[in-house]
Amino acid sequence: MDERLKKEWESCVKCGLCRSVCPVFRELRQEPFVARGHISLLSDFIKGNFDFDSEKSKDYLYKCLLCTTCVEACPNDSGTDIIVELARRRIVELHGLALYKKVMAKILLNRNLMDLSALSANVLSLFLFNKNVNTSRQSASLRIKLPFFDKDRLIPPLAPKTFYNKYKSYGENPRISIFPGCLINYTYVKIGDAFINILHKLNIGYIVEKKASCCGAPIYFSGNFDDARILAKRNIDLFYDQSIDYLVVLEPTCASMMKFDYSKLFMYFDDEEYVQKALKLAEKIIDPVKYLYDNTNIEEKLKDTGLTVTYHDPCHLKRTQKVKNEPRDLIKRAAHFTEMKEADRCCGNGGTFSIDYRDLSLKIASRKIDNILNTKAQVLVTGCSACIMQLSEALHIAGHDEVKTLHTLELINQSLKGG
Amino acid sequence: MKFDYLKDLLKERFLDEKIDRLQYAYDATQKIYLPDCVVLPKTTQEVSRILSFANQNKVPVVAKGCASGFSGGALNVAGGIALSMELMNNILEIDLDNLIATVEPGVVNYDLQLALKPHGLFFPPDPSSWKFSSIGGNIAENAGGPKAVKYGVTKDWVLGLEVVLADGSIINVGSKNVKDVAGYNLAQLFIGSEGTLCVITKALLKLHPLAQASQTMQATFNDMELAAKTVSDIIKNKIIPSSLEFVDHQAILTVENSMKAGLPTDADAILIIEVEGSVFQIKEDLEKIEQICIKNGARVKIAHSIEEEESIWLARRSISPTLKRIADGKLNEDIVVPRSKIAEMIKKTQEIAKKYSVMIVNFGHAGDGNIHTNIMYNTKDKDEEEMAFKAMDEVFNECLKLGGSISGEHGIGITKQDYLERQVGKRTVELYKQIKLTFDPNNILNPHKMKL
Numbered sequence: 058m059d060e061r062l063k064k065e066w067e068s069c070v071k072c073g074l075c076r077s078v079c080p081v082f083r084e085l086r087q088e089p090f091v092a093r094g095h096i097s098l099l100s101d102f103i104k105g106n107f108d109f110d111s112e113k114s115k116d117y118l119y120k121c122l123l124c125t126t127c128v129e130a131c132p133n134d135s136g137t138d139i140i141v142e143l144a145r146r147r148i149v150e151l152h153g154l155a156l157y158k159k160v161m162a163k164i165l166l167n168r169n170l171m172d173l174s175a176l177s178a179n180v181l182s183l184f185l186f187n188k189n190v191n192t193s194r195q196s197a198s199l200r201i202k203l204p205f206f207d208k209d210r211l212i213p214p215l216a217p218k219t220f221y222n223k224y225k226s227y228g229e230n231p232r233i234s235i236f237p238g239c240l241i242n243y244t245y246v247k248i249g250d251a252f253i254n255i256l257h258k259l260n261i262g263y264i265v266e267k268k269a270s271c272c273g274a275p276i277y278f279s280g281n282f283d284d285a286r287i288l289a290k291r292n293i294d295l296f297y298d299q300s301i302d303y304l305v306v307l308e309p310t311c312a313s314m315m316k317f318d319y320s321k322l323f324m325y326f327d328d329e330e331y332v333q334k335a336l337k338l339a340e341k342i343i344d345p346v347k348y349l350y351d352n353t354n355i356e357e358k359l360k361d362t363g364l365t366v367t368y369h370d371p372c373h374l375k376r377t378q379k380v381k382n383e384p385r386d387l388i389k390r391a392a393h394f395t396e397m398k399e400a401d402r403c404c405g406n407g408g409t410f411s412i413d414y415r416d417l418s419l420k421i422a423s424r425k426i427d428n429i430l431n432t433k434a435q436v437l438v439t440g441c442s443a444c445i446m447q448l449s450e451a452l453h454i455a456g457h458d459e460v461k462t463l464h465t466l467e468l469i470n471q472s473l474k475g476g
Numbered sequence: 477m478k479f480d481y482l483k484d485l486l487k488e489r490f491l492d493e494k495i496d497r498l499q500y501a502y503d504a505t506q507k508i509y510l511p512d513c514v515v516l517p518k519t520t521q522e523v524s525r526i527l528s529f530a531n532q533n534k535v536p537v538v539a540k541g542c543a544s545g546f547s548g549g550a551l552n553v554a555g556g557i558a559l560s561m562e563l564m565n566n567i568l569e570i571d572l573d574n575l576i577a578t579v580e581p582g583v584v585n586y587d588l589q590l591a592l593k594p595h596g597l598f599f600p601p602d603p604s605s606w607k608f609s610s611i612g613g614n615i616a617e618n619a620g621g622p623k624a625v626k627y628g629v630t631k632d633w634v635l636g637l638e639v640v641l642a643d644g645s646i647i648n649v650g651s652k653n654v655k656d657v658a659g660y661n662l663a664q665l666f667i668g669s670e671g672t673l674c675v676i677t678k679a680l681l682k683l684h685p686l687a688q689a690s691q692t693m694q695a696t697f698n699d700m701e702l703a704a705k706t707v708s709d710i711i712k713n714k715i716i717p718s719s720l721e722f723v724d725h726q727a728i729l730t731v732e733n734s735m736k737a738g739l740p741t742d743a744d745a746i747l748i749i750e751v752e753g754s755v756f757q758i759k760e761d762l763e764k765i766e767q768i769c770i771k772n773g774a775r776v777k778i779a780h781s782i783e784e785e786e787s788i789w790l791a792r793r794s795i796s797p798t799l800k801r802i803a804d805g806k807l808n809e810d811i812v813v814p815r816s817k818i819a820e821m822i823k824k825t826q827e828i829a830k831k832y833s834v835m836i837v838n839f840g841h842a843g844d845g846n847i848h849t850n851i852m853y854n855t856k857d858k859d860e861e862e863m864a865f866k867a868m869d870e871v872f873n874e875c876l877k878l879g880g881s882i883s884g885e886h887g888i889g890i891t892k893q894d895y896l897e898r899q900v901g902k903r904t905v906e907l908y909k910q911i912k913l914t915f916d917p918n919n920i921l922n923p924h925k926m927k928l
């Protein structure tokens with residue numbers, strides 16, 4: 058393993074500060090569920106004093122949202138996310154993957170994106186696809202019985218046509234390439250629609266690279282490095298030589314994975330060629346809102362929609378990509394904005410975390426609900442479709458369906474219409 | 477099996493797999509000692525049963541709060557049971573008539589502050605670790621924080637305790653009464669006893685009304701000695717700020733490097749001064765302090781927004797954990813000298829640093845004379861390590877010569893036990909041992925700490 062990775066855990070001084078910020082620890086209150094605990098295990102593993110053979114390893118290491126709140130707060134920049142991922146890799150080696158995670162990896166690896174419209178489903182629920190369930194596309198949302206978990210869960214409807222089926226490259230000599238991410242491709246296509254509309258209104262050309270693969274985040278986060286590496290390589294090979302200024306990645310989690318985790322993944326495999334390629338590609342990866350903010354005069358074109366809104370910071374937008382003020386600046390021009398308390402507290406989704414530990418995930422989400430309601434906003438705006446999925450469900454459970462959720466891009470698109 | 481009884485008693489709150497033992501094996505000293513098992517009681521009764529079991533079987537028991545301690549107090553140096561108080565974390569009562577809070581020991585200091593704020597109250601002890609240290613740990617270490625200069629330390633704010641003794645008996649010491657002189661003042665004996673005499677299971681805490689207003693100011697000096705002199709001058713002028721902290725050049729650089737809080741990296745030292753009181757009072761105090769600072773050659777900046785204020789304090793509270801950026805080894809001392817001797821002490825540390833060619837980073841609660849003297853060294857360089865220990869020895873000697881103490885707040889634990897006798901004397905250490913035997917004849921409670 059590359060020496061550069063070691064810094065991530067060797068820098069921890071065991072001060073315990075992360076106990077004051079971790080959303081999971083806040084609910085469970087025990088050392089095994091906080092960054093310091095995770096780091097101590099990994100560092101003993103690396104030193105050869107310990108192995109993750111206990112069944113408990115899964116419970117301890119999978120009960121982490123990878124929200125990077127601790128990473129941001131840590132005075133020494135300990136990289137708990139990569140530490141947890143490395144520990145999970147060892148756990149997968151020893152204990153194997155949960156069945157549904159195996160299925161998920163298979164689907165994400167082997168599908169041909171263009172052919173998948175028939176099987177369209179949201180990525181985190183791909184594996185939940187069940188013939189017996191009525192997937193009526195008209196219904197606003199569906200209650201699907203999870204085949205593996207037997208828990209009711211509100212799952213958004215599948216889009217009739219995927220993003221990749223709907224759009225192709227546009228404009229002469231386009232300088233950006235769009236990577237929608239699976240959730241937007243299959244489910245929240247309307248968020249992709251919004252971005253495409255904005256680009257058309259601003260007369261910006263773009264490439265839609267239909268051969269793109271899943272970024273690999275869901276399988277990498279569950280500790281399946283080998284399959285994640287295959288996907289990472291494919292994407293790097295695909296985009297590396299593209300003559301573009303930016304690779305606009307619509308999902309913050311995918312962006313974060315491609316921008317920051319790809320290089321670490323290859324460091325893990327001591328693959329210096331791809332470490333360098335990943336770092337190079339990382340420079341081009343950008344969030345759509347930041348792209349618009351930095352490269353267009355969109356600010357001047359936004360009109361007040363009359364909505365009162367508040368904003369939730371997605372972990373992988375604010376903390377990893379450091380995009381925090383740009384969306385707020387644009388939102389303020391498009392609507393009446395009130396800042397909520399603890400706007401950057403994790404929503405509790407955490408990808409497969411929300412499937413494996415549904416109750417805990419919703420408990421974490423429910424802490425946000427009061428903060429949202431206290432702002433009296435009509436609309437909760439955020440920049441991540443996974444957060445939208447999680448928070449709209451939490452609002453629904455709390456009996457507050459009147460508070461709508463919108464992606465920042467959707468709000469911008471509405472406001473650009475000149476309403 | 478040896479611990480079957482505890483397993484039956486606590487079920488899933490009894491842990492003995494290696495994965496669990498490893499996570500209760502450390503504290504902020506970064507030393508590691510594996511306990512044989514971990515227990516997470518939820519009630520005083522459970523603590524009592526655990527202790528009487530341990531006492532009968534002569535197994536060591538080490539109480540653990542949040543493991544943020546800096547002297548190794550929470551480490552199971554002789555194995556045994558790690559008694560984690562994490563789950564005893566309820567605020568039982570906020571008595572607004574008497575301004576007293578009753579809490580379980582696992583309550584985090586800051587969580588208590590959040591609960592008190594809506595009532596216009598606060599609990600004055602505020603160690604820099606307040607967001608991640610427990611009230612039980614604060615009491616056991618007699619913790620102090622920036623506000624100690626005005627409000628004193630933990631011992632000044634504890635009225636009574638419920639504790640479990642080594643044999644499992646549960647006793648209450650002190651009471652809700654402001655005045656109570658019945659019998660020995662055992663509560664004060666238990667405060668700062670580092671888990672060696674009893675396990676605290678409940679605490680009655682005195683509360684204080686929140687000040688009407690407060691303001692923070694940062695004074696930048698080109699000369700450390702002038703900063704230290706300013707501290708003495710402020711006190712001499714009969715102004716008692718609510719905090720009076722100082723940070724030396726190296727500490728400024730390190731924390732700035734980590735978090736870009738906008739600290740002046742060209743300064744030799746800064747003072748962070750907070751005043752509290754009525755709007756009128758703080759204005760008057762600030763003006764006087766400003767004059768004193770300027771007279772001593774400082775540049776003064778007053779924080780005008782809560783964000784500015786928070787950023788200054790966050791920087792201050794982050795110094796300690798960021799020191800690792802300088803070197804991987806540190807001897808983290810928290811010496812204290814009479815306030816008038818601060819300048820002299822700091823000068824001594826600088827001389828000592830030169831003499832042994834080690835880096836010494838100083839910062840701390842200058843308002844109460846408490847200096848965090850961090851001797852930095854590279855753990856892979858044995859010569860440097862040896863020099864660092866020699867330097868530490870000399871720092872202690874100089875501090876004692878000035879009438880100081882080797883620990884202002886972190887406690888003795890294991891890291892300072894070899895120096896304790898030098899300060900308090902042989903006869904006193906003997907007395908400690910006799911006291912310990914009276915409370916804990918089998919020496920099961922946190923053995924091998926404080927020379928016990």
Ligand SMILES: Cc1cc2nc3c(=O)[nH]c(=O)nc-3n(C[C@H](O)[C@H](O)[C@H](O)COP(=O)(O)OP(=O)(O)OC[C@H]3O[C@@H](n4cnc5c(N)ncnc54)[C@H](O)[C@@H]3O)c2cc1C
Nearest residue numbers: 541542543544545549604610612613616619620671676885
């Ligand atoms: C970054 C940082 C900054 C710090 N700043 C300060 C500061 O400004 N001022 C200060 O005073 N300290 C400071 N400390 C040291 C430490 O936070 C304090 O000593 C704190 O009081 C320890 O609390 P804890 O809950 O972490 O206790 P632990 O570390 O878990 O335990 C400390 C001691 O208390 C005993 N103990 C814990 N709970 C109980 C109980 N219920 N009954 C009996 N004994 C018990 C343990 O056996 C041990 O001896 C700092 C530490 C860090 C890491």
Ligand code: SF4
Nearest residue numbers: 069070072073075131
């Ligand atoms: S991860 Fe960072 S914040 Fe947590 S204990 Fe380690 S150094 Fe402290």
Ligand code: SF4
Nearest residue numbers: 079121122124125127
């Ligand atoms: S990444 Fe988030 S959930 Fe995981 S340890 Fe850090 S703060 Fe906790």
